[in-house]
Amino acid sequence: MADVTVTQFAEVLKVPVERLLTQLDEAGIHVSGADATISDEAKMELLTFLRRSHGRTTEATSPRKITLQRKSQGEIKVASAQGRARTVNVEVRTKKTYLNRSALQQPARPQPEEAEPPKPEVVQTEEEVRQAQEQAAANEAKQKEDQQREAEQREASMRKRMEDEARHLAEEEARLRAEEETRRQIEARIAEERKQAAAKVTTEAPKRPENRDNREAKGFQRTELHVSSDASARFKKKKQHQQQSKSRRPVQVNVASQHGFERPAAPVKRDVQIGETVTVAELAQRMAVKANEVIKVMMNMGVMATINQPIDQDTAVLVIEELGHSAVVVKENAIEDELQVTDSSHELTSRPPVVTVMGHVDHGKTSLLDYIRRTKVASGEAGGITQHIGAYHVETPKGTITFLDTPGHAAFTAMRARGAQVTDIVILVVAADDGVMPQTAEAIQHARAAEVPIVVAVNKIDKHDKDLDRVKNDLAKHNVIPEEWGGDTQFAYVSAKTGEGIDALLEAVLLQADVLELKAPRDGLAAGVVIESTMEKGRGAVATVLVKRGVLKPGDPIIAGQEFGRVRAMFDETGKAVEEAGPSLPVVVLGLSGAPNAGDDLLVVESERKAREVALYRQGKFRDTKLAKQGPAKIEDMMSQMGDGKTASVQVVLKADVQGSAEALRDALTKLSTDEVSVKVVSSGVGGITESDVTLAQASNARIIGFNVRADSSARNMIKESGIDVRYYSVIYEAIDDVRSALSGMLAPEVKEQIVGLAEVRDVFRSSKFGTVAGCIVVDGYVRRNNPIRVLRENVVIFEGALESLRRFKDDVNEVRAGTECGIAVQNYNDVRVGDQIECFARFEVARTV
Known part of the structure; x- marks a missing residue:
């Protein structure tokens, strides 16, 4: 057979060219590509390799059998005894063996007998010699023709066997695929039959026995199915008896309750209601999608969240719109709105003014109140400064006034802001010898933000270094102009030590209160604001409350922020028990479940159950809002933290x-x-x-x-x-x-550098030991051996390193002072030139502070 290319040989064998090239490479037959020719010897060598790899001998015999193994996996759903479907993994293994009947039936090929060597004959004539030579040539040509014919037959037989093997493999693969498809169809048919049977049984099953009166009251029927695969015979008989007794009564089946599930023809667009916060699971449930889809959308938006994590309203709106639905923002605090409803039909009566004393630390705020109250409060304060808001109800000869004393330290900004928000008039205390200070300006800003009138009390006028004009000028810079200068702010010049000017201050406050015409209702549910709160041993939560409207009495159910309870007892600022507290009066209240935050509103409600309901709602809302503010982790933040x-x-x-x-x-x-x-x-x-x-x-x-x-x-x-x-x-x-x-x-210390010396290069020498040595003169400071150096050329740093050698004449020295000549060898640097400068510096650490 003539030589053919690899591509032609693959077409004859009906195999891919790549596969044939791989087999040739494994058999050790090297070809350059698909267009290379392959000889008959290479074909025989390939056949021998394939037979050997299939477990056959090198003889030209066909395989007696072929064994094929296939394995496939799948899943089926099987209903359990409780009515729940469970998934079972099914693995199908097949093993087929094919016998080569032609190889079994083919008789063994007889071995050719060895031809006896011809006996030598004596050639007597030239004619006989010529005939013998012709006969030998004819036999040789015939032998070559027989060998060629036999080779062609072997090649055809090999090609046929390979074609048969390929055909058998293709048929087997097709058969296995057909079996797998048949198995899937059978499983699908079984699942469909089970579903239809379950639906049919559910529809035809009788209702559970229940009271006839309850059924008539409910107005609807329920159809339930109870199946037990391992029930005993006695249980089955009892159940059959119950069903027979029940079947005697007419059973009505509500057709409207039967559901017919159909696949929607188009995507359903829903109006999803969301409040301030919502968890991922609740959001997915309202959109009728899986939580995994919501999490996937949020991940695409760059937000990481778990299924139970609350998210804020803005994020929820974006997720809803991304999934093709409409977001409807609802107001969930309806329970809060019920508490805010006030009855305007109650009669308004006058009330005492609430006055807040504000100013800079150590300007005499508490000392001024101390003189008014005739007590010693300032002496009891730690460090001589007020640490928290104090509320005092003072009966003065000029009238009743409620005073709030606020701290003056910079850390109590929030407390001063609360004092300004609950007050009617602000007394701004300014020391006559100190003037306007940072907390004084901050108090003015709080009063302006709360739109509260200011009465300035210039304190410490008894000191010899007082400067009233300076105080007025400083306050005028903050737009606080006294009346004598044409402004609208009353100024009172007092001394908390001697009591001078206190009566004028009280008259100014009461005059300002008359102008404001302060009134509040005494009827209806009381309300106030928490000035301060604490936890005391034996008394529990103690809150200082300023009543704003109504009358607070013991026994009233109250709610303050996230805490609720009932008023067990009330005391005034001196610790004396009181039976009621009207508007503008501060009292100490006992009975709350915990210490509320300063600034929370205190409300009296109808019942303690209502107070508990609102408090629990606020606690849950606060927790969800806090988690939502913390927010799901963003991917870029996570990467930056990593x-x-x-x-x-x-x-x-x-x-x-x-x-x-x-x-x-x-x-x-x-x-x-x-x-x-x-x-x-x-x-x-x-x-x-x-x-x-x-x-x-x-x-x-x-x-x-x-x-x-x-x-x-x-x-x-x-x-x-x-x-x-x-x-x-x-x-x-x-x-x-x-x-x-x-x-x-x-904090890590800060490393600073300081130049300690400067040497100028006058000459350069070459040394076999140190390389380039610079002859220098120290022009400033000193040069030390262990200090780092820099080489400067035309005031530009060209190298930074250390000294390798520092010599004075022939001696090694550790230090060379200014005005002294020396020899310097720079470590790992030999390009030192005349005119360069060698700068010696030192590094030292400096402690840092916050």
């Missing part, structure tokens, strides 16, 4: 005596954070330090700060065992300074 290192932080567990001080201290500590170090307040609350606080600090590796509170006995024992750092403070700026010092110690 790339940045961890920021050093100081963990703090904060406990204070009152809610306002805890809030002020928490805000002040948080503001100390920087990009490198931060303060993290793990927990803040009011009351003494308990075991739970110590456990939390131990778990979070935090320090405990107690502001005007102490640890109880059990907490002290735990502190000794665990070694937790606990600090007690009574002045707020001491706590802030200590935390600032701790943060400063965590």
